Amino acid sequence: MKRNIVLIGMPGVGKSTIGVILAKELGFEFMDSDLLIQKQEKKLLKEIIEQEGTDGFLRIEDQVNASIDAEKAVIATGGSAVYGEKAMEHLKEIATVIYLKLPFGELEKRLGNLHNRGVVLRDGQTLRDIYNERSVLYEKYADIIIDETGKDIEETLSQIQNIL
Ligand SMILES: Nc1ncnc2c1ncn2[C@@H]1O[C@H](COP(=O)(O)OP(=O)(O)OP(=O)(O)O)[C@@H](O)[C@H]1O
Ligand SMILES: O=C(O)C1=C[C@@H](O)[C@@H](O)[C@H](O)C1
Numbered sequence: 001m002k003r004n005i006v007l008i009g010m011p012g013v014g015k016s017t018i019g020v021i022l023a024k025e026l027g028f029e030f031m032d033s034d035l036l037i038q039k040q041e042k043k044l045l046k047e048i049i050e051q052e053g054t055d056g057f058l059r060i061e062d063q064v065n066a067s068i069d070a071e072k073a074v075i076a077t078g079g080s081a082v083y084g085e086k087a088m089e090h091l092k093e094i095a096t097v098i099y100l101k102l103p104f105g106e107l108e109k110r111l112g113n114l115h116n117r118g119v120v121l122r123d124g125q126t127l128r129d130i131y132n133e134r135s136v137l138y139e140k141y142a143d144i145i146i147d148e149t150g151k152d153i154e155e156t157l158s159q160i161q162n163i164l
């Protein structure tokens, strides 16, 4: 295992929820890219997306993720992190990358219950469009793929622990 773990996947798959528990179990630090972006920009993610547009947000996200310096950390990325090539190359160098994968139908149900989630959608794009577009990228960058189908948080965590 490399010295850090990076979690990637669609919004709502549980990168932040699972990441913080995993960090605690491993005795690692926990970092959340979304919080690093908000701290640097001194704005909420949705404000950055509103003010800078999706491309502006993606540029900031790429720069923040490419600058992460960590040792023994679990890093939860935002769902759109995989659009940042520079960032993903950097994260691949410093971490084992785990893709938390959920079938579209389950993800749609879960996102339906989540409020205030700024998702990077270009004009006319649907959740299905970005699911298809991003799945290719998540698979490309993943060292490990965890299929969350039918698993609760504890079951997903123990599957990750068994593989590490
Ligand atoms: N089996 C499960 N695994 C993970 N999360 C689950 C599960 N079932 C329900 N949830 C819920 O789904 C939500 C996952 O949200 P979370 O913010 O962790 O996602 P995320 O991947 O970090 O998204 P984002 O890309 O927007 O940061 C939480 O509210 C969590 O409680
Ligand atoms: O999947 C997305 O498009 C996003 C997910 C969030 O974590 C944030 O990074 C931002 O709101 C964009």
Ligand SMILES: [Mg+2]
Residues within 6 Å of the ligand: 015, 016, 017, 032, 034, 076, 077, 078
């Ligand atoms: Mg998150």
